Amino acid sequence: MTSTLKLAARNLLRYRRRTLLTALLIMLGVLALLLFVAAAGSFKQTMVGSITDSMLGHLQVHRKGYTQSIDNLPLNLNLQPNAVGKIELALKADPDVAAYSLRVKLGAMFSNFTENTSIRLNGVDPAAEDAAVPALRQRINDGDKTGPLVAPGKVLIPTLIARGMKVNVGDNVVLVVTNASGSVNGKNFVVGGILDGVTGPGGRDGYIHIDDARELLRMDKPEVMEVAVCLKSLKSLSAVQQRLNAALGEIRNKEGKPATELHLWSDLSPFANIVKMIDLMTLFIRIMLIAIVLVSVMNVMLMAVYERIREIGTLAAIGTQPGKLMAIFLSEGLLLGIVGAAAGIALSYALVGYLNLNPVVFAFGREQITLRPVLELVEVGGVLILAVVVSALASLQPAWRAARMDPIQALRHV
Amino acid sequence: MPLIRAENITKNYRVGDMEVPALKGVSFEIGEGAFAAFVGPSGSGKSTLLNLLGCLDHPTSGTLTVNGTDIATLSRSAAASFRGEHLGFIFQDFNLVPVLSVYENIEYPLLMVRGWSPEKRRERVLKVIDAVGMNEQAHKRPDQISGGQKQRVAVARALVGEPKLVLADEPTANLDHDTAYRILGLMKTMRDNFGTSFIFSTHDPKIMGEAELTFTLEDGRLVQEGGAA
Incomplete structure (x- = not known):
């Protein structure tokens, strides 16, 4: 040879x-x-x-059918407390899950007292959201980056709305929401920060404290619309998906069908x-x-x-x-x-x-x-x-x- | 038992739709240690006969045995093995491998064909290279030596595997007169030293006189057999 x-x-x-x-x-x-x-x-x-670290997380769990209507931010497809508890148990048991964040998502009318515009809001627990999407904080281009991500009574708004509505950090604004039963509720907030968009200035997603979101929606139970999950490594994505699908498959609705659905980041972002x-x-x-x-x-x-x-x-x-x-x-x-x-x-x-x-x-x-x-x-x-x-x-x-x-x-x- | 026995050998080539006979019933015997020549004009069948003896081609009919083996029926692979084991070749144009040195050209059959061990190879190559007087050129490439030296290397390469028979097709055709005689002298010496039979083809009357046994071919037939013409 x-x-x-x-x-x-x-x-x-x-x-x-x-x-x-x-x-x-x-x-x-x-x-x-x-x-x-x-x-x-x-x-x-x-x-x-x-995309994953500042907005979506690697995986998301929703109630069955929610993502089909996600553009409308429906209020009648929430994950009930019982299901949320089971989801949390499954996530805590998985060794590859680093963190997760429960989100209440809602559409609202944003007012600076002279003009109105629509805004998509995420009600989040600041610590959990920080852990699940650690780069979100880096998107705050104006405002406090060191304290809690979003304190009660504060709102983080996207650049697009801040510019359009001529609103700055510290300004008072009003968020008006129509809840699931059709009644309208409003609350004063202070602009706590202005967020850069992830893929350009087109984003209309703002953030408020989860308690404020539930108060606005007059929720009497701790329901959530979305669970964003952060993994220790993206390489374990498909393995975690398989395990979670098996665990979440046991959560059934009244008809005995699976009550939840799991989506990868790639299912939710056009960047895929x-x-x-x-x-x-x-x-x-x-x-x-x-x-x-x-x-x-x-x-x-x-x-x-x-x-x-x-x-x-x-x-x-x-x-x-x-x-x-x-x-x-x-x-x-x-x-x-x-x-x-x-x-x-x-x-x-x-x-x-x-x-x-x-x-x-x-x-x-x-x-x-x-x-x-x-x-x-x-x-x-x-x-x-x-x-x-x-x-x-x-x-x-x-x-x-x-x-x-x-x-x-x-x-x-x- | 003779080294070579040819009985009624014929060889036809197909040219278009025609069968052209190159050998027409040739029979002869050659013993061990022979120094023989096939002579005759161009197209007489000398090269065809050498190709058959060299297992490079099959006769159309007849029996051809070399060293007791019927070589007429050997497969391609078996023929290659037979050539590597029992035959040596010397070509008119020397046909040395240009990327190998003199030493490596001589070593090639032992390394790539016979698979001898390095020590055994070295011993044999040095012996043969010394016998052909190419020690000082051992590390030169073929393009760095003369035509006569190239043919000496070719003789050494043919002999290195201790074959029973060396076939040489017009080995002196590309050499000047003096060098041609020196090469034939070398081949004779090698025959004497190693006991290897040499058969060569030539159409040069002076060169054919050096053979101890000649077979004269004309138009595919053996017309004369005997001592030097």
Whole structure:
């Protein structure tokens, strides 16, 4: 094996320029793929982190049917205290759940005493919300960032409403709510902070204390509309989903059907589609890499076989078995793929290292995204295996041709 | 038992729809330690006969045994094994592997075909390389040595596996007169030293005079057999 590889390496060095160009092509393909995967991974991680850690959480539990009508913030699809208790028990029992927050969601009329507008409110327990969506606090661009997230009597409002209604931190406002029985209730609040939107200024979500929300809605029982769940690691998402689905499946309504539903962050955010698009683009770049390696290695190996027909005839004549001849040419293709891929991987690590030392910052909506690309070992290993396997496949036909060559015809070749 | 026994060998090639006979019932025997030549004009069947003896081709009919093996029926893989085990080849254009040094070219059959151990290989290669007088060029590449030296390396490569028979197709055709004689002299010496039979083809009357046994072919038939012409 060593002697075959040594001979293959010598043969590759015989045509230095051609070998260099082909290896360079493979290297560039690997570099493009790994850089894209690393950068896209960083972008995805930042965006998903931003969405989950400052708004959605990784998972959410609702009463069955709630998310279908979530735009209207229905008040008649609440999780009842009994169900909430069971959900809390299931969440506390799961080792991968870091925190959760119970939310009362409601639509309200926001008034600055001269103008009105609509607002979507989340009634939250400040400590629980802080734990479940720890980055929410970072979205407060004006107001107290150090105290409780939202104190009773205070409201955090989105930038869009603050600008439109010309309201600043410390101003008095009125929130007017129509409750489940149709009666209208209003309450004075002080603007405690102004929130940046997660993916631009379009958000209309504000935050109040959960007790204020229940008071506004005149709830006589501690019902909630949403449970936002934060996991210790996003990697355990599907495992937790399976366990919670099993546990929550036991909560039944009067008809004996499941009373709750569990949603992943990706079910609730349109950004999941961007993630899918990025994954699709990665797939296309992967296909392009396969094509580059396949075409370049096959081309070089076909040329090598064509140029060395007499040599093949000689080696066959002096007793080299067809399998050994095939191994010589397969080794050449494999080495070419390995060298090109290794060079691409080395360069990718160097560039990723450089990008981490000199981070690129760009705006995505109102988000400032800092690219901190990371090369996952699995991805690097996958690319190396891909390049090697495709190189072997590309060399297969030329190597087979060399092995099957008639020695007499080969020796006569001019 | 003779080293080679050919009985009524025929070989036809198909050219389009036509069968073209290259050998028409050739029979002969060659013993061990022979220094023989197939002679005759171009197209007489010399190379075809050498190809058949070298297990590179199958006769259309007839029996052909080399060292007691009926080589006419060997499969592709078995023929390769037989060549590697019992035969050596010397080519008109030397056919050395350009990326290997003189030493490595000679070592190739032992390493890639026979799979000898490194110690055994080294011992044998040094012996043969010394016998052909190429010690000082051992680490040079083929493009760094002369034509005569290349053919010496080819002789060494053919002999290194201790074959019973070395086949040489026009081994001196690309060499000047003096070098050609030196190569033939070397081949004879190797025959004397190692007991290997040499069969070569040539159409050069001066060169064919060096053979101890000649087989003259004309139009696919053996027309004369005997001592040096």
